[in-house]
Amino acid sequence: xxxxxxxxxxxxxxxxxxxxxxxxxxxxxxxxxxxxxxxxxxxxxxxxxxxxxxxxxxxxxxxxxxxxxxxxxxxxxxxxxxxxxxxxxxxxxxxxxxxxxxxxxxxxxxxxxxxxxxxxxxxxxxxxxxxxxxxxxxxxxxxxxxxxxxxxxxxxxxxxxxxxxxxxxxxxxxxxxxxxxxxxxxxxxxxxxxxxxxxxxxxxxxxxxxxxxxxxxxxxxxxxxxxxx
Ligand code: DC
Numbered sequence: 001x002x003x004x005x006x007x008x009x010x011x012x013x014x015x016x017x018x019x020x021x022x023x024x025x026x027x028x029x030x031x032x033x034x035x036x037x038x039x040x041x042x043x044x045x046x047x048x049x050x051x052x053x054x055x056x057x058x059x060x061x062x063x064x065x066x067x068x069x070x071x072x073x074x075x076x077x078x079x080x081x082x083x084x085x086x087x088x089x090x091x092x093x094x095x096x097x098x099x100x101x102x103x104x105x106x107x108x109x110x111x112x113x114x115x116x117x118x119x120x121x122x123x124x125x126x127x128x129x130x131x132x133x134x135x136x137x138x139x140x141x142x143x144x145x146x147x148x149x150x151x152x153x154x155x156x157x158x159x160x161x162x163x164x165x166x167x168x169x170x171x172x173x174x175x176x177x178x179x180x181x182x183x184x185x186x187x188x189x190x191x192x193x194x195x196x197x198x199x200x201x202x203x204x205x206x207x208x209x210x211x212x213x214x215x216x217x218x219x220x221x222x223x224x225x226x227x228x229x
Contacts (some may be wrong), residue, residue: 002178003029003127003128003129004129004145004146004147005125005128005130005131005132005142005144005145005146005147005225006020006023006029006130006131006132006145006146006147006148006149006224007132007133007134007137007138007141007142007145007147007148007149007200007203008020008023008131008132008133008134008137008148008149008151009133009134009135009136009137009138009139009148009149009150009151009197009199009203010133010135010149010150010151010152010197011135011151011152011153011158011182011186011189011197011207012035012167012182012185012186012189013158013159013161013162013182013216014061014151014152014158014177014208015151015152015153015161015208015213015216016133016149016151017033017035017133017222018213019133019149019213019216019217020033020131020133021033021073021080021081021131022213022217023131023217023224024130024131024218025076025080026217026221027133027224028129028130029129029130030124030130030131031076031082031130031131031132031133032073032121032124032130032132032133033073033082033084033103033132033133033134034117034121034133034134034135034137034141035134035135036073036084036092036095037071037084037117037120037121038104038107038108038113038117039084039092039096039100039101039104040069040071040084040086040095040096041066041069041071041107041113041117042100042103042104042107042221043060043086043091043094043095043100044065044069044086044087045057045058045062045103046099046100046103047106048061048065050062050065050094051103051106051107052103053102053103054193056106057103057106057107057110059110062107062110062113063110063112063113066112066116068087069086070086070087070088071084071085071086071117071120072084072085072088074090074169077176083108083146083213088201093110093169095172096166096169098171098173098177098181098229101181101185102181102184103161104185105122105184105185105188105189106188108135108188108189109192109193109194111194114136114194118136118140118195120164121134121137121141122141122142125142135189135195135196135197136195136196136197138150138199138200138202138203139195139198139200140195143200145221146227147227148200148202148203148204149151149156149203149204149205149220149223150199150200150203150204150205150206151205151208152205152206152207152208153207153208153209154209155179155182155183155186156179157209159178159179159182160175162178162182163175163178166178170218180218190221198216204223205211206219
């Protein structure tokens with residue numbers, strides 16, 4: 001079967017990463033989490049004193065440091081999850097914490113950061129046979145992707161899912177803080193100048209407020225099979 005590029009975009013915590021990862025595993029494709037790349041750049045900025053909740057992001061310093069930031073992924077382990085490496089170090093856990101979550105959107109508005117990561121993402125897609133999830137995959141990174149999905153759910157439902165996920169990992173978070181972070185990220189992601197989050201015209205919309213993970217997977221597989229005939 002001819003290999004294609006599958007772009008899955010959507011709001012934060014809409015469940016798109018889980019869907020994208022599961023789909024890639026089921027059909028033997030490579031999965032790339034583009035959000036993890038923005039998170040890794042943000043972690044680098046925090047660790048090098050270029051970003052903090054008090055001072056925000058030092059854009060000039062971060063842009064200068066871009067050539068020193070190397071991001072890669074380990075192959076998926078037994079749990080099916082690939083880990084993000086920042087300059088060779090496994091940072092999969094750190095990039096998911098609340099500090100990174102609250103600073104990642106301001107980092108992701110920086111055009112130079114976007115250009116740098118977009119080029120890297122396009123490199124991954126050269127051989128096709130890839131599922132990539134993010135905010136601008138169907139619009140900017142792979143506008144010619146053969147299959148595009150745009151995932152949405154209400155902020156409240158997304159906050160509930162995120163609290164569950166973080167609590168299971170042992171993080172101490174409140175529903176109100178998580179909801180506020182989600183609303184703030186939605187706002188920054190949809191209103192930024194450079195590749196704002198929006199549905200590509202040819203993307204298929206999935207509103208998953210009232211769907212289980214299994215139902216979403218079934219829906220996605222059917223879409224893939226129908227396209228690939
Ligand atoms: O999918 P995520 O929540 O891990 O993404 C983290 C942040 O990265 C998100 O708030 C916006 C940004 N992002 C982006 O701007 N473009 C992408 N393709 C992926 C993520």
